[in-house]
Amino acid sequence: MPRKESVNIIIAENSPVLAAGFSLCLRRLPGLNVNIMEVKTLENLRDCVRSAKPDILLVNPSFGGLFNPKEWREENNGENVSIVAIELGKLNRSTVSLFDDTISVIDDLDTISAKISRLSTSSPFSEEKETLSLREKEIISLVVRGMTNQEIADKLFLSIHTVITHRRNIARKLEIHSATGLTIYAIVNKIVDIADIKV
Amino acid sequence: MTTPSNSSRYTPADKMASIIADHYQLIQVMSRFGIPLGFGDDSIEKTCRDNGVDCTTFLSVVNFVLDGFASYQTISDLSLKSLLHYLRQSHIYFLEYFLPAIRRKLLDGIRLRSDNVSFLIIKFFDEFVHEVRTHMEHEEKYLFTYVNALLDGKYSAGYKVNTYSEHHEKVGSKLKELIKLIIKYCPDDNDTNLLNDALYDIYRCEEELESHCRLEDCLLVPALLNFEKSIGFKV
Structure with missing residues:
Protein backbone atom coordinates (compact mmCIF):
# COMPACT_ATOMS: atom_id res chain seq x y z
CA MET A 1 0.00 0.00 0.00
CA PRO A 2 1.55 3.35 -0.95
CA ARG A 3 2.20 5.38 2.14
CA LYS A 4 0.71 8.59 0.81
CA GLU A 5 -2.78 8.06 -0.44
CA SER A 6 -4.34 10.92 -2.28
CA VAL A 7 -7.65 12.29 -1.05
CA ASN A 8 -9.61 14.81 -3.09
CA ILE A 9 -11.56 17.22 -0.95
CA ILE A 10 -13.83 20.03 -2.07
CA ILE A 11 -14.43 22.86 0.35
CA ALA A 12 -17.73 24.65 -0.24
CA GLU A 13 -17.59 27.54 2.15
CA ASN A 14 -18.21 31.21 1.42
CA SER A 15 -16.14 32.65 4.21
CA PRO A 16 -12.60 33.03 2.86
CA VAL A 17 -11.17 32.82 6.38
CA LEU A 18 -12.83 29.49 7.05
CA ALA A 19 -12.13 28.11 3.60
CA ALA A 20 -8.44 29.01 3.83
CA GLY A 21 -8.24 27.71 7.39
CA PHE A 22 -9.72 24.32 6.54
CA SER A 23 -7.64 24.14 3.43
CA LEU A 24 -4.45 24.66 5.38
CA CYS A 25 -5.39 22.26 8.19
CA LEU A 26 -6.33 19.50 5.79
CA ARG A 27 -3.08 19.82 3.93
CA ARG A 28 -1.19 19.50 7.19
CA LEU A 29 -2.70 16.14 8.08
CA PRO A 30 0.08 13.61 8.57
CA GLY A 31 0.30 10.66 6.22
CA LEU A 32 -2.34 11.96 3.86
CA ASN A 33 -1.79 13.59 0.53
CA VAL A 34 -4.75 15.91 0.23
CA ASN A 35 -5.87 17.74 -2.89
CA ILE A 36 -8.07 20.69 -2.08
CA MET A 37 -10.47 22.54 -4.32
CA GLU A 38 -12.41 25.53 -3.09
CA VAL A 39 -15.74 26.47 -4.56
CA LYS A 40 -17.93 29.46 -3.87
CA THR A 41 -21.17 28.73 -5.72
CA LEU A 42 -23.36 25.71 -6.40
CA GLU A 43 -22.50 25.98 -10.06
CA ASN A 44 -18.76 25.95 -9.28
CA LEU A 45 -19.40 22.93 -7.14
CA ARG A 46 -21.15 21.06 -9.90
CA ASP A 47 -18.36 21.68 -12.41
CA CYS A 48 -15.76 20.79 -9.84
CA VAL A 49 -17.40 17.48 -8.99
CA ARG A 50 -17.55 16.54 -12.64
CA SER A 51 -13.90 17.24 -13.28
CA ALA A 52 -12.20 16.34 -10.03
CA LYS A 53 -13.82 13.17 -8.61
CA PRO A 54 -13.88 14.22 -4.97
CA ASP A 55 -13.78 11.76 -2.10
CA ILE A 56 -15.09 14.23 0.42
CA LEU A 57 -17.22 17.33 0.18
CA LEU A 58 -16.75 19.63 3.15
CA VAL A 59 -19.69 21.99 3.04
CA ASN A 60 -21.21 24.74 5.09
CA PRO A 61 -24.83 23.66 5.77
CA SER A 62 -25.98 27.10 4.63
CA PHE A 63 -24.05 26.88 1.35
CA GLY A 64 -26.17 28.05 -1.59
CA GLY A 65 -29.11 28.84 0.68
CA LEU A 66 -29.62 25.59 2.50
CA PHE A 67 -27.52 22.64 1.43
CA ASN A 68 -29.38 19.36 1.22
CA PRO A 69 -26.96 16.41 0.86
CA LYS A 70 -29.63 13.97 -0.23
CA GLU A 71 -30.92 16.12 -3.07
CA TRP A 72 -27.44 17.10 -4.06
CA ARG A 73 -26.35 13.48 -4.29
CA GLU A 74 -29.26 12.62 -6.51
CA GLU A 75 -28.62 15.54 -8.84
CA ASN A 76 -24.88 15.01 -9.12
CA ASN A 77 -24.35 11.24 -9.08
CA GLY A 78 -22.64 11.80 -5.78
CA GLU A 79 -23.19 8.40 -4.17
CA ASN A 80 -19.48 7.90 -3.60
CA VAL A 81 -18.84 11.32 -2.10
CA SER A 82 -18.76 11.63 1.66
CA ILE A 83 -20.53 14.84 2.64
CA VAL A 84 -19.30 16.54 5.79
CA ALA A 85 -20.86 19.59 7.41
CA ILE A 86 -18.72 22.46 8.62
CA GLU A 87 -19.82 23.11 12.17
CA LEU A 88 -19.49 26.68 13.35
CA GLY A 89 -21.73 26.73 16.35
CA LYS A 90 -23.81 23.83 17.55
CA LEU A 91 -25.85 22.41 14.67
CA ASN A 92 -29.26 21.02 15.46
CA ARG A 93 -29.59 17.29 15.35
CA SER A 94 -31.88 17.09 12.35
CA THR A 95 -29.30 18.98 10.29
CA VAL A 96 -26.45 16.80 11.50
CA SER A 97 -28.35 13.65 10.59
CA LEU A 98 -28.37 14.67 6.93
CA PHE A 99 -24.58 14.56 6.72
CA ASP A 100 -22.07 11.73 6.93
CA ASP A 101 -20.15 13.58 9.61
CA THR A 102 -19.36 17.04 10.87
CA ILE A 103 -16.06 18.83 11.34
CA SER A 104 -16.11 21.63 13.84
CA VAL A 105 -13.91 24.71 13.73
CA ILE A 106 -12.70 23.75 17.21
CA ASP A 107 -11.71 20.16 16.33
CA ASP A 108 -8.02 19.49 16.80
CA LEU A 109 -5.86 18.04 14.01
CA ASP A 110 -5.98 14.48 15.38
CA THR A 111 -9.76 14.52 15.42
CA ILE A 112 -9.92 15.91 11.89
CA SER A 113 -7.32 13.41 10.73
CA ALA A 114 -9.29 10.49 12.17
CA LYS A 115 -12.50 11.68 10.54
CA ILE A 116 -10.91 12.22 7.14
CA SER A 117 -9.19 8.81 7.20
CA ARG A 118 -12.42 7.12 8.10
CA LEU A 119 -14.40 8.91 5.41
CA SER A 120 -11.96 8.54 2.56
CA THR A 121 -11.60 5.04 1.29
CA SER A 122 -7.85 5.26 1.65
CA SER A 123 -6.00 3.50 4.40
CA PRO A 124 -3.04 5.75 5.09
CA PHE A 125 -1.75 4.00 8.15
CA SER A 126 -1.27 0.47 6.85
CA GLU A 127 2.46 0.86 6.69
CA GLU A 128 3.64 -2.50 7.91
CA LYS A 129 5.83 -4.41 5.51
CA GLU A 130 5.41 -8.07 4.95
CA THR A 131 8.19 -10.30 3.78
CA LEU A 132 7.97 -12.18 0.53
CA SER A 133 7.03 -15.84 0.53
CA LEU A 134 9.16 -18.39 -1.29
CA ARG A 135 6.48 -18.70 -3.94
CA GLU A 136 6.52 -14.96 -4.48
CA LYS A 137 10.30 -14.95 -4.86
CA GLU A 138 10.01 -17.77 -7.35
CA ILE A 139 7.50 -15.75 -9.35
CA ILE A 140 9.74 -12.69 -9.26
CA SER A 141 12.62 -14.70 -10.65
CA LEU A 142 10.44 -15.79 -13.57
CA VAL A 143 8.97 -12.33 -14.20
CA VAL A 144 12.38 -10.73 -14.44
CA ARG A 145 13.49 -13.39 -16.91
CA GLY A 146 10.79 -12.00 -19.14
CA MET A 147 8.11 -14.68 -18.80
CA THR A 148 4.47 -13.77 -19.25
CA ASN A 149 1.84 -14.53 -16.59
CA GLN A 150 0.57 -17.43 -18.68
CA GLU A 151 4.04 -18.93 -19.05
CA ILE A 152 4.61 -18.64 -15.32
CA ALA A 153 1.26 -20.27 -14.63
CA ASP A 154 2.10 -23.17 -16.93
CA LYS A 155 5.54 -23.67 -15.46
CA LEU A 156 4.38 -23.64 -11.84
CA PHE A 157 1.10 -25.50 -12.46
CA LEU A 158 -0.93 -22.57 -11.19
CA SER A 159 -3.94 -20.81 -12.65
CA ILE A 160 -3.24 -17.49 -14.28
CA HIS A 161 -5.46 -15.81 -11.65
CA THR A 162 -3.25 -17.12 -8.89
CA VAL A 163 -0.20 -15.74 -10.66
CA ILE A 164 -1.88 -12.36 -11.04
CA THR A 165 -2.81 -12.34 -7.35
CA HIS A 166 0.78 -13.15 -6.42
CA ARG A 167 2.05 -10.37 -8.63
CA ARG A 168 -0.37 -7.92 -7.08
CA ASN A 169 0.78 -8.90 -3.59
CA ILE A 170 4.42 -8.55 -4.63
CA ALA A 171 3.78 -5.06 -5.99
CA ARG A 172 1.99 -4.10 -2.78
CA LYS A 173 4.65 -5.48 -0.46
CA LEU A 174 7.63 -4.02 -2.33
CA GLU A 175 5.90 -0.88 -3.60
CA ILE A 176 7.37 -1.72 -6.97
CA HIS A 177 4.99 -1.78 -9.90
CA SER A 178 7.20 -2.18 -12.95
CA ALA A 179 9.14 -5.10 -14.37
CA THR A 180 12.35 -3.08 -14.50
CA GLY A 181 11.96 -2.06 -10.85
CA LEU A 182 11.38 -5.69 -9.95
CA THR A 183 14.51 -6.70 -11.84
CA ILE A 184 16.59 -4.22 -9.86
CA TYR A 185 15.13 -5.60 -6.64
CA ALA A 186 15.74 -9.20 -7.70
CA ILE A 187 19.38 -8.62 -8.63
CA VAL A 188 20.26 -6.68 -5.51
CA ASN A 189 18.56 -9.27 -3.33
CA LYS A 190 20.22 -12.12 -5.23
CA ILE A 191 16.96 -13.70 -6.36
CA VAL A 192 18.46 -13.80 -9.85
CA ASP A 193 21.93 -13.36 -11.21
CA ILE A 194 22.61 -10.34 -13.35
CA ALA A 195 23.96 -12.62 -16.08
CA ASP A 196 20.45 -14.12 -16.47
CA ILE A 197 18.93 -10.80 -17.39
CA LYS A 198 18.47 -9.94 -21.01
CA VAL A 199 17.92 -6.25 -21.67
CA MET B 1 -11.41 41.26 -15.02
CA THR B 2 -11.12 39.64 -11.65
CA THR B 3 -11.57 41.86 -8.65
CA PRO B 4 -8.49 42.13 -6.44
CA SER B 5 -10.26 40.62 -3.43
CA ASN B 6 -10.84 37.46 -5.36
CA SER B 7 -9.06 35.05 -3.03
CA SER B 8 -5.90 35.63 -5.03
CA ARG B 9 -2.69 36.43 -3.36
CA TYR B 10 -1.63 38.71 -6.16
CA THR B 11 -3.50 41.27 -8.19
CA PRO B 12 -2.96 42.88 -11.60
CA ALA B 13 -1.60 46.05 -10.01
CA ASP B 14 1.28 44.30 -8.22
CA LYS B 15 4.73 44.69 -9.67
CA MET B 16 5.85 41.78 -11.80
CA ALA B 17 9.41 42.02 -10.51
CA SER B 18 8.40 41.68 -6.87
CA ILE B 19 6.24 38.58 -7.25
CA ILE B 20 8.91 36.84 -9.29
CA ALA B 21 11.65 37.80 -6.86
CA ASP B 22 9.55 36.53 -3.94
CA HIS B 23 8.88 33.13 -5.48
CA TYR B 24 11.52 31.65 -7.68
CA GLN B 25 9.11 28.94 -8.94
CA LEU B 26 7.33 31.69 -10.83
CA ILE B 27 10.28 32.25 -13.13
CA GLN B 28 9.16 29.07 -14.90
CA VAL B 29 5.54 30.18 -15.03
CA MET B 30 6.53 33.48 -16.53
CA SER B 31 8.74 32.07 -19.23
CA ARG B 32 6.18 29.43 -20.19
CA PHE B 33 3.70 32.22 -20.80
CA GLY B 34 6.35 33.77 -23.05
CA ILE B 35 7.14 36.73 -20.81
CA PRO B 36 10.86 37.51 -20.91
CA LEU B 37 12.85 38.96 -18.01
CA GLY B 38 13.68 42.65 -17.98
CA PHE B 39 10.29 44.23 -17.29
CA GLY B 40 11.61 46.91 -14.94
CA ASP B 41 8.99 48.25 -12.55
CA ASP B 42 5.97 47.42 -14.67
CA SER B 43 2.81 46.03 -13.09
CA ILE B 44 1.65 42.48 -13.77
CA GLU B 45 -1.17 43.88 -15.86
CA LYS B 46 1.11 45.97 -18.07
CA THR B 47 3.72 43.26 -18.47
CA CYS B 48 1.03 40.79 -19.50
CA ARG B 49 -0.52 43.26 -21.93
CA ASP B 50 2.85 44.09 -23.50
CA ASN B 51 3.45 40.38 -24.10
CA GLY B 52 -0.01 39.49 -25.31
CA VAL B 53 -0.78 37.34 -22.28
CA ASP B 54 -4.19 37.23 -20.63
CA CYS B 55 -3.66 38.69 -17.17
CA THR B 56 -6.42 36.78 -15.36
CA THR B 57 -5.10 33.50 -16.68
CA PHE B 58 -1.56 34.41 -15.70
CA LEU B 59 -2.63 35.29 -12.17
CA SER B 60 -4.78 32.18 -11.84
CA VAL B 61 -1.80 30.01 -12.74
CA VAL B 62 0.47 32.01 -10.41
CA ASN B 63 -1.93 31.63 -7.52
CA PHE B 64 -2.46 27.98 -8.33
CA VAL B 65 1.25 27.26 -8.38
CA LEU B 66 1.80 29.09 -5.10
CA ASP B 67 -1.25 27.85 -3.20
CA GLY B 68 -1.54 24.41 -4.71
CA PHE B 69 -5.27 24.68 -5.23
CA ALA B 70 -7.65 26.43 -7.53
CA SER B 71 -10.44 28.78 -6.72
CA TYR B 72 -13.34 28.24 -9.05
CA GLN B 73 -14.43 31.85 -9.01
CA THR B 74 -12.24 32.96 -11.85
CA ILE B 75 -12.87 29.99 -14.11
CA SER B 76 -15.24 31.78 -16.47
CA ASP B 77 -12.71 34.61 -16.95
CA LEU B 78 -9.87 32.35 -18.01
Missing part, protein backbone atom coordinates in the same frame (compact mmCIF):
# COMPACT_ATOMS: atom_id res chain seq x y z
CA SER B 79 -8.51 32.57 -21.52
CA LEU B 80 -8.37 29.07 -22.94
CA LYS B 81 -5.93 30.26 -25.56
CA SER B 82 -3.42 31.56 -23.01
CA LEU B 83 -3.87 28.53 -20.80
CA LEU B 84 -3.29 26.18 -23.69
CA HIS B 85 -0.16 28.06 -24.69
CA TYR B 86 1.11 27.73 -21.15
CA LEU B 87 0.46 23.99 -21.02
CA ARG B 88 2.09 23.39 -24.39
CA GLN B 89 5.20 25.24 -23.27
CA SER B 90 5.20 23.15 -20.08
CA HIS B 91 5.17 19.98 -22.17
CA ILE B 92 8.09 21.27 -24.23
CA TYR B 93 9.98 22.14 -21.07
CA PHE B 94 9.57 18.67 -19.58
CA LEU B 95 10.21 16.70 -22.74
CA GLU B 96 12.89 18.74 -24.43
CA TYR B 97 14.74 20.18 -21.49
CA PHE B 98 14.13 18.92 -17.96
CA LEU B 99 13.92 15.16 -18.49
CA PRO B 100 16.96 14.97 -20.81
CA ALA B 101 18.92 17.09 -18.32
CA ILE B 102 18.04 14.70 -15.49
CA ARG B 103 19.07 11.74 -17.60
CA ARG B 104 22.50 13.27 -18.21
CA LYS B 105 23.00 13.92 -14.50
CA LEU B 106 21.82 10.44 -13.63
CA LEU B 107 24.24 8.89 -16.13
CA ASP B 108 27.15 10.87 -14.70
CA GLY B 109 26.11 10.27 -11.12
CA ILE B 110 25.56 6.52 -11.07
CA ARG B 111 28.49 5.62 -13.33
CA LEU B 112 26.93 3.32 -15.84
CA ARG B 113 28.23 -0.24 -15.82
CA SER B 114 26.96 -3.48 -17.25
CA ASP B 115 27.80 -5.68 -14.28
CA ASN B 116 25.47 -3.99 -11.77
CA VAL B 117 21.96 -2.52 -11.69
CA SER B 118 23.03 0.96 -12.83
CA PHE B 119 21.94 0.29 -16.39
CA LEU B 120 18.55 -0.87 -15.14
CA ILE B 121 18.05 2.39 -13.28
CA ILE B 122 18.64 4.25 -16.54
CA LYS B 123 16.29 1.83 -18.28
CA PHE B 124 13.62 2.55 -15.69
CA PHE B 125 14.09 6.27 -16.22
CA ASP B 126 13.88 5.89 -19.99
CA GLU B 127 10.65 3.92 -19.68
CA PHE B 128 9.28 6.66 -17.50
CA VAL B 129 10.22 9.35 -20.02
CA HIS B 130 8.56 7.30 -22.72
CA GLU B 131 5.34 7.18 -20.67
CA VAL B 132 5.39 10.90 -20.06
CA ARG B 133 5.97 11.55 -23.73
CA THR B 134 3.12 9.27 -24.76
CA HIS B 135 0.83 10.90 -22.23
CA MET B 136 1.66 14.43 -23.31
CA GLU B 137 1.52 13.64 -27.00
CA HIS B 138 -1.87 12.05 -26.46
CA GLU B 139 -3.06 15.23 -24.77
CA GLU B 140 -1.79 17.41 -27.55
CA LYS B 141 -3.21 15.19 -30.25
CA TYR B 142 -6.69 14.89 -28.80
CA LEU B 143 -7.39 17.41 -26.07
CA PHE B 144 -5.45 20.40 -27.35
CA THR B 145 -6.64 19.84 -30.89
CA TYR B 146 -10.17 19.70 -29.59
CA VAL B 147 -9.76 22.96 -27.65
CA ASN B 148 -8.27 24.72 -30.66
CA ALA B 149 -11.15 23.56 -32.82
CA LEU B 150 -13.61 24.88 -30.24
CA LEU B 151 -11.84 28.22 -30.17
CA ASP B 152 -12.00 28.39 -33.95
CA GLY B 153 -15.73 27.86 -33.72
CA LYS B 154 -15.62 24.29 -35.04
CA TYR B 155 -17.69 22.28 -32.64
CA SER B 156 -16.81 18.73 -33.38
CA ALA B 157 -19.05 16.15 -31.84
CA GLY B 158 -17.66 13.05 -30.23
CA TYR B 159 -14.84 14.31 -28.12
CA LYS B 160 -15.86 16.06 -24.93
CA VAL B 161 -13.71 17.11 -22.09
CA ASN B 162 -15.26 14.39 -19.96
CA THR B 163 -13.61 11.86 -22.23
CA TYR B 164 -10.32 13.40 -21.26
CA SER B 165 -10.84 13.61 -17.49
CA GLU B 166 -11.34 9.90 -17.37
CA HIS B 167 -8.02 9.21 -19.07
CA HIS B 168 -5.96 11.48 -16.99
CA GLU B 169 -3.57 9.45 -14.91
CA LYS B 170 -0.95 10.81 -12.67
CA VAL B 171 2.34 10.57 -14.52
CA GLY B 172 4.48 11.50 -11.55
CA SER B 173 3.88 8.44 -9.36
CA LYS B 174 6.43 6.39 -11.25
CA LEU B 175 9.11 8.90 -10.29
CA LYS B 176 8.41 8.17 -6.64
CA GLU B 177 9.18 4.55 -7.41
CA LEU B 178 12.41 5.54 -9.15
CA ILE B 179 13.50 7.66 -6.19
CA LYS B 180 12.94 4.71 -3.87
CA LEU B 181 14.78 2.33 -6.15
CA ILE B 182 17.79 4.62 -6.28
CA ILE B 183 17.77 5.24 -2.55
CA LYS B 184 17.48 1.58 -1.70
CA TYR B 185 19.39 -0.21 -4.43
CA CYS B 186 21.82 2.14 -6.14
CA PRO B 187 25.32 0.62 -6.46
CA ASP B 188 27.75 2.32 -4.11
CA ASP B 189 30.21 3.00 -6.89
CA ASN B 190 28.76 6.41 -7.69
CA ASP B 191 29.58 10.09 -7.60
CA THR B 192 27.69 11.25 -4.52
CA ASN B 193 27.39 14.92 -5.37
CA LEU B 194 26.28 14.34 -8.93
CA LEU B 195 23.85 11.66 -7.87
CA ASN B 196 22.39 13.84 -5.12
CA ASP B 197 21.97 16.57 -7.67
CA ALA B 198 20.09 14.17 -9.94
CA LEU B 199 17.89 13.06 -7.03
CA TYR B 200 17.01 16.66 -6.16
CA ASP B 201 16.01 17.19 -9.76
CA ILE B 202 13.89 14.04 -9.77
CA TYR B 203 12.06 15.19 -6.64
CA ARG B 204 11.46 18.58 -8.20
CA CYS B 205 10.37 17.00 -11.46
CA GLU B 206 7.90 14.80 -9.64
CA GLU B 207 6.40 17.80 -7.86
CA GLU B 208 6.24 19.83 -11.03
CA LEU B 209 4.61 17.03 -13.01
CA GLU B 210 2.06 16.52 -10.27
CA SER B 211 1.35 20.24 -10.19
CA HIS B 212 1.13 20.28 -13.98
CA CYS B 213 -1.45 17.48 -14.03
CA ARG B 214 -3.46 19.09 -11.28
CA LEU B 215 -3.40 22.38 -13.12
CA GLU B 216 -4.94 20.62 -16.09
CA ASP B 217 -7.58 19.03 -13.87
CA CYS B 218 -8.32 22.09 -11.78
CA LEU B 219 -8.06 24.94 -14.29
CA LEU B 220 -8.18 23.62 -17.84
CA VAL B 221 -10.96 21.07 -17.43
CA PRO B 222 -13.35 23.36 -15.51
CA ALA B 223 -12.61 26.22 -17.92
CA LEU B 224 -13.41 23.91 -20.81
CA LEU B 225 -16.61 22.65 -19.23
CA ASN B 226 -17.56 26.24 -18.75
CA PHE B 227 -16.81 27.06 -22.35
CA GLU B 228 -18.72 24.03 -23.63
CA LYS B 229 -21.67 25.18 -21.58
CA SER B 230 -21.43 28.74 -22.85
CA ILE B 231 -21.73 27.59 -26.44
CA GLY B 232 -24.68 25.40 -25.60
CA PHE B 233 -23.20 21.93 -25.29
CA LYS B 234 -25.43 19.56 -23.42
CA VAL B 235 -23.67 18.37 -20.30
